[in-house]
Amino acid sequence: MLVGAGLIALVVxxxxxxxxxxxxxxxxxxxxxxxxxxxxLHKIVGP
Structure with a gap:
């Protein structure tokens, strides 16, 4: 989740x-x- 958020941040x-x-x-x-x-992303993927 954190990696996905970082990737989104880099792209944006x-x-x-x-x-x-x-x-x-x-x-x-x-x-x-x-x-x-x-x-x-945390809500979508879950714990």
Whole structure:
């Protein structure tokens, strides 16, 4: 689950950087996506 959240964060951050060229915005978007996806993946996969 944590690996999946990290992968989602990397993809979102990378795509954000490629579309905007703003490093700080890309890091923020990646961290937000990873933080939001971790509990969702935990509910989907289960303990």
């Amino acid at each position: 951050g990378g795509l954000t950087y490629l579309s905007t060229g703003n490093t700080a915005g890309a890091v923020l978007a990646g961290m937000t996506a990873g933080g939001v996806s971790a509990p969702v």
